[in-house]
Amino acid sequence: MVELTKWYGSVQALDSVGLTIAYGEVVALVGDNGAGKSSLINCIGGVLEPDSGAIQVDGHDVVMGSVRDANELGICTVHQDSTLADNLSAVENLFLGREVTRGFGPFRRVDAAAMRKRTQETIARLGISTIADVGTRVGQLSGGQRQSVAVGRTMLDDFGIVLLDEPTTGLSVGACARVMDAVRALRARGAAVLIVSQNIDEVFDVADRIVVLHLGRLAAEFRRSEVTPEDVLAAVMGMTLR
Ligand SMILES: Nc1ncnc2c1ncn2[C@@H]1O[C@H](COP(=O)(O)OP(=O)(O)OP(=O)(O)O)[C@@H](O)[C@H]1O
Ligand SMILES: [Mg+2]
Incomplete structure (x- = not known):
């Protein structure tokens, strides 16, 4: 700066x-x-x-x-x-704008299973064992759970x-x-x-x-x-x- x-x-x-x-x-x-x-x-x-x-x-x-x-x-x-x-869910929020895909060209598909797995790993790493389902809409999470999802975003990409x-x-x-x-x-x-x-x-x-x-x-x-x-x-x- x-x-x-x-x-x-x-x-x-x-x-x-x-x-x-x-x-x-x-x-x-x-x-x-x-x-x-x-x-x-x-x-x-x-x-x-x-x-x-x-x-x-x-x-x-x-x-x-x-x-x-x-x-x-x-x-x-x-x-x-x-x-x-x-x-959106915790998974969708984490990967918003940079969805994980597999396949190439016209065969490219969003890899929902991979994103779900990485979300679960990230959330476990942050110690938020209280989010029962990473598919839950974020609007239904507690303030602290939301905050942890937000921090999780920084850890996903390089x-x-x-x-x-x-x-x-x-x-x-x-x-x-x-x-x-x-x-x-x-x-x-x-x-x-x-x-x-x-x-x-x-x-x-x-x-x-x-x-x-x-x-x-x-x-x-x-x-x-x-x-x-x-x-x-x-x-x-x-x-x-x-
Ligand atoms: N959207 C805005 N419109 C007008 N003034 C603003 C706006 N956002 C911040 N300010 C003013 O700019 C100054 C700096 O605010 P800022 O939010 O950057 O402070 P901060 O250090 O983050 O404070 P805090 O510890 O409360 O979060 C304050 O005087 C605030 O009133
Ligand atoms: Mg501030």
């Missing part, structure tokens, strides 16, 4: 934010409510168009007009208010860049731990991960670097190994220690 700036009318949500995330790295994005975290995620995820500044992938400027554009660049997002299609906006909010202790495992697995396979969290323990558990937004500005950037939670919280509250 190079000098990303975003206004909503007269409210400035992002003010010249510059940030680099490496492949194989987990960066935690923290900040007070309204600091601009979701706005930043949405700019990188193809949901919002920044007013100025640039987004670069592999050193090249990219312009994203839609979430699909972002997906094609290898960027997958779990939004704060997870955007699943209520009328997305190079994964953006997680408060992925563990509303999840049980066990499901939170599984999401953290998923984040570590993403890093291990070389993905660049940006995770928004209000949970400082979670941040220190999983992040390599911690970035603080304050009133739309990048207020601080820390290596996890070099700071204490108190340093981070001070920066979140706008007190600059260093």
Whole structure:
């Protein structure tokens, strides 16, 4: 991200934010409510168009007009208010827009059995044993179950860049731990991960670097190994220690 700036009318949500995330790295994005975290995620995820500044992938400027554009660049997002299609099942949501097919040319068919199997595996890996049937409409799942399906999407394809906006909010202790495992697995396979969290323990558990937004500005950037939670919280509250 190079000098990303975003206004909503007269409210400035992002003010010249510059940030680099490496492949194989987990960066935690923290900040007070309204600091601009979701706005930043949405700019990188193809949901919002920044007013100025640039987004670069592999050193090249990219312009994203839609979430699909972002997906094609290898960027997958779990939004704060997870955007699943209520009328579709867990399987259909996971594979939305990138159905698994078999056969070639005119013989190409959607491979429903393969998608069902992968959905069951993914959901088991995330520890959501309470979804009895992955064919159930997502609108009938609990909030935490929906959230886990949304996180599952990031694990399916080889997305190079994964953006997680408060992925563990509303999840049980066990499901939170599984999401953290998923984040570590993403890093291990070389993905660049940006995770928004209000949970400082979670941040220190999983992040390599911690970035603080304050009133739309990048207020601080820390290596996890070099700071204490108190340093981070001070920066979140706008007190600059260093
Ligand atoms: N659609 C919108 N229209 C107008 N203003 C908006 C809109 N979305 C966000 N804002 C404003 O932009 C600023 C940043 O909001 P944003 O949602 O990015 O914050 P956040 O850091 O994600 O907060 P939270 O921790 O509450 O999720 C806030 O002042 C907010 O009121
Ligand atoms: Mg937010």
